[in-house]
Amino acid sequence: MSVALTKGGNVSLSKQAPGLTGVTVGLGWQADTGYELDAGALLCDRSGTVPSDEHFVFFNNLTSPDGSVRHCGSGAPADGDDQRIEIDLLRVPDGIDKIVFPVSLYEATARGQSFAQVHRAHIRVLDREGGAELARYDLATGRLADETALVFGELYRHGAEWKFRAIGQGYASGLAGIAEDYGVNVLKETAASEPPAATAMAAPAAEPAVVSPPPTPAQLPAAPPPAPAQPPTAPPPAAPEPAPAFSTAPDSFPGSDPMTCFFDPQHGPGTVSVTWSPQWGVPRPVQACGACAQRVQTTVPPFYTPAQQGYPQPYPGQGYPQQGGYPQPYPEPHEHQQGGGRRFGAGALIGAGAAGLIGGALLNEAFDDDEPDVVVNNYYED
Numbered sequence: 001m002s003v004a005l006t007k008g009g010n011v012s013l014s015k016q017a018p019g020l021t022g023v024t025v026g027l028g029w030q031a032d033t034g035y036e037l038d039a040g041a042l043l044c045d046r047s048g049t050v051p052s053d054e055h056f057v058f059f060n061n062l063t064s065p066d067g068s069v070r071h072c073g074s075g076a077p078a079d080g081d082d083q084r085i086e087i088d089l090l091r092v093p094d095g096i097d098k099i100v101f102p103v104s105l106y107e108a109t110a111r112g113q114s115f116a117q118v119h120r121a122h123i124r125v126l127d128r129e130g131g132a133e134l135a136r137y138d139l140a141t142g143r144l145a146d147e148t149a150l151v152f153g154e155l156y157r158h159g160a161e162w163k164f165r166a167i168g169q170g171y172a173s174g175l176a177g178i179a180e181d182y183g184v185n186v187l188k189e190t191a192a193s194e195p196p197a198a199t200a201m202a203a204p205a206a207e208p209a210v211v212s213p214p215p216t217p218a219q220l221p222a223a224p225p226p227a228p229a230q231p232p233t234a235p236p237p238a239a240p241e242p243a244p245a246f247s248t249a250p251d252s253f254p255g256s257d258p259m260t261c262f263f264d265p266q267h268g269p270g271t272v273s274v275t276w277s278p279q280w281g282v283p284r285p286v287q288a289c290g291a292c293a294q295r296v297q298t299t300v301p302p303f304y305t306p307a308q309q310g311y312p313q314p315y316p317g318q319g320y321p322q323q324g325g326y327p328q329p330y331p332e333p334h335e336h337q338q339g340g341g342r343r344f345g346a347g348a349l350i351g352a353g354a355a356g357l358i359g360g361a362l363l364n365e366a367f368d369d370d371e372p373d374v375v376v377n378n379y380y381e382d
Contacts, residue, residue, distance in 0.1 A: 022128035026081030049183030098156035104175035108148035137166035
C-alpha cells in the first residue's frame with residue numbers, strides 16, 4: 001500500500017517492502033508548450049555533498065561511477081511519469097548516505113520560465129521488482145513564483161533501513177544553485193548556453209606598452225595660483241529654547257502649598273473645582289475634595305454643607321441628618337392665622353427684625369385689630 005506524503009514527511013521503504021533490493025523513482029509534471037524539464041540524481045556522502053562531478057546523474061551523465069544509479073532518459077511517459085531513475089540499493093557504496101532528486105527547467109532564464117507554469121508535479125517510489133508503489137509526494141507547485149529548479153525528494157539511509165523524504169525545496173538560481181549547494185562544479189545557465197567556440201576562443205594578446213621618459217621641469221605645466229582664502233563664516237544663531245509648559249492649576253506652581261478642601265481642610269487637598277451656592281451670597285467656584293465635590297454636584301443648593309457647631313442648621317428634608325448638640329433648624333415655613341383673618345409669615349418676622357424700625361412698623365400694622373386686614377408679602381430675589 002502506497003503512503004501519501006506531505007512536504008517534510010518520510011516513510012521507511014524497508015518496512016513497506018521487507019527485503020527491498022532496488023527501487024524506481026518516477027517523476028512527473030504538466031507544463032506549457034516550450035517547457036523542458038530535466039530530472040537528475042545526486043549521490044551525496046555524509047557531508048551532504050557529492051564525492052565528484054560524476055556522482056551527479058542527469059541527461060549528460062546517465063550512470064553513476066559505481067553503476068548503482070541509472071537515468072532512464074527522456075523517453076515517452078510511463079504510467080504518468082515523465083522521467084524515471086533506477087537505483088540498485090545493494091550496489092550503492094557505503095560512503096553514499098543519501099540520493100537527492102532535483103528537477104530543473106532548461107534555459108529558464110533565457111526563456112523567462114519558472115515553476116509557476118508547472119502543474120501537478122509529483123515524485124513516487126516503486127518497488128523495482130514488482131512495480132508496486134511504496135510512497136508518493138504531490139508537490140504544491142501552484143504556490144511557486146520565481147523558482148527555476150526544485151528538489152523533489154531524497155532517499156537516505158537510516159541504520160540498516162532505506163527511507164524516503166518529501167522535500168519540495170525551490171531554487172530561483174536554477175540547476176546551478178542546486179549543484180553549488182551539493183558541491184557539483186557546473187556552469188551557470190548563461191555560460192552553458194554560449195557556443196563552445198565562444199568559450200574556447202583565446203583572448204587576443206595585449207600590445208606592449210610604450211614607456212615614455214619623464215617630462216623635464218620646463219615641460220611641466222604651471223601650477224594654477226592658489227584660490228583666495230574664504231573668510232570664516234559665523235555659525236548660525238542657536239534657536240531659542242521653548243519655554244517649559246506648565247499647568248495653571250492652583251497646586252501646580254513650584255513652591256506653593258496645595259489648596260485644601262474648601263468645606264473641611266482635614267479632608268486633604270482640594271483637587272476638584274465646583275461652583276458653590278451659599279445660603280447668603282453669590283455663587284462662586286471653590287476647590288473641594290472628591291467627596292465634597294460629588295455632594296455639591298448631586299445636592300440641591302444651597303444646603304449641602306454638613307452641620308457645624310455654632311451655625312444655623314438646614315431645614316429638615318433638605319440637608320444632612322441632625323447631630324446631637326447642634327441648634328435645631330427653623331421649622332418649615334408656613335402661614336399663621338390669628339383672629340380677624342390677619343395673616344403673616346415667619347419670613348415677614350425675620351425680615352422685619354432685620355430691618356429695624358421699618359420691620360417694627362410692619363409688625364405693629366400686623367398686630368393692630370383696629371386696622372383693616374393687611375396681607376404682608378415678602379419677596380426674595382434669586
